[in-house]
Amino acid sequence: MPEIxxxxxxxxxxxxxxxxxxVRSGQSICVVGPAGSGKSRLAAVxxxxxxxxxxxxxxxxxxxxxxxxxxxxxxxxxxxxKAAGSSSERATHVLNELxxxxxxxxxxxxxxxxxxxxxxxxxxxxxxxxxxxxxxxFDQLDPWVLAGAFKLMSERLSQGAVAVVATNxxxxxxxxxxxxxxxxxxxxxxxxxxxxxxxxxxxxxTISTAEPDGVRALVAPFEVSVRESSEGLYMQAAExxxxxxxxxxxxxxxxxxxxxxxxxxxDALRALI
Numbered sequence: 001m002p003e004i005x006x007x008x009x010x011x012x013x014x015x016x017x018x019x020x021x022x023v024r025s026g027q028s029i030c031v032v033g034p035a036g037s038g039k040s041r042l043a044a045v046x047x048x049x050x051x052x053x054x055x056x057x058x059x060x061x062x063x064x065x066x067x068x069x070x071x072x073x074x075x076x077x078x079x080x081x082k083a084a085g086s087s088s089e090r091a092t093h094v095l096n097e098l099x100x101x102x103x104x105x106x107x108x109x110x111x112x113x114x115x116x117x118x119x120x121x122x123x124x125x126x127x128x129x130x131x132x133x134x135x136x137x138f139d140q141l142d143p144w145v146l147a148g149a150f151k152l153m154s155e156r157l158s159q160g161a162v163a164v165v166a167t168n169x170x171x172x173x174x175x176x177x178x179x180x181x182x183x184x185x186x187x188x189x190x191x192x193x194x195x196x197x198x199x200x201x202x203x204x205x206t207i208s209t210a211e212p213d214g215v216r217a218l219v220a221p222f223e224v225s226v227r228e229s230s231e232g233l234y235m236q237a238a239e240x241x242x243x244x245x246x247x248x249x250x251x252x253x254x255x256x257x258x259x260x261x262x263x264x265x266x267d268a269l270r271a272l273i
Contacts, residue, residue, distance in 0.1 A: 002024065003023070003025075005046070006021075007022075008020050008055050011052060017187050025161075027178065028162070028164075028176045029177070030175075030179045030180070031182065032166075033182035034183070037184065038184075039136075039166040040135050040136070046131070046133045046164045062128070062129045066135055071108055072108065073109035074108070076106060076107055077103055078105060081094055091126055097149070098121055098145060098152070103115060118149070121137060121152065130160065132156065132162070132164070137165075138165055138167050139169055150175060170269050173269075179196055189272055197263055197265065
């Protein structure tokens with residue numbers, strides 16, 4: 001697949017870290033971080049609506065950038081689908097997936113906030129822009145519309161488009177090919193969700209016992225770090241607790257089991273931001 005978007009040492013500030021990333025046709029990027037971290041600014045950079053403080057970005061000439069105020073209050077969902085230049089069949093499909101078919105003749109001003117957010121997705125998913133940049137739109141959708149929105153995005157990606165989505169929702173990150181994590185307008189991670197899990201979070205160890213007081217007296221205070229390597233799980237107890245860790249893992253006394261829980265995307269993000 002050809003390269004569609006390229007970031008070379010792009011930074012939102014004149015100091016701090018930068019991000020370099022190549023995105024090919026059919027791939028998607030998630031931009032995530034807390035409020036004020038720079039998600040909207042980076043989305044604007046992707047859409048060429050703002051220049052980065054440092055670095056260069058290459059994008060295709062055909063770009064859609066979601067800005068709600070661009071939609072007239074008198075616009076209707078069906079009219080937005082037609083304006084995108086799609087066929088009537090495609091327009092019907094998009095409106096159905098976004099749960100807007102029954103509202104297709106209702107003015108934008110009379111829609112709920114979630115329905116208005118869904119309207120922002122009509123043009124990019126019914127149109128033919130090569131780069132789709134959505135700033136917070138997915139965050140405003142009703143949960144039961146999300147599946148349809150991701151289905152439509154997948155269809156556009158299969159047609160060779162690239163999608164960039166800025167979001168506050170950690171549970172959406174794993175549905176993208178790449179993720180950029182921002183903190184204080186500085187990129188602190190860029191890579192795949194799988195790499196984010198491996199690099200940014202430790203696994204948690206849970207001990208189950210019938211006599212918690214006795215075990216606590218044996219090992220308290222107890223701390224052990226668990227991380228994954230190419231050779232398997234690596235466990236390291238705090239200084240002076242190696243024997244206690246071994247006893248617990250081998251089921252000493254009243255210990256029932258030692259459970260290792262893999263990190264979640266939210267765990268990984270919390271470790272970074």
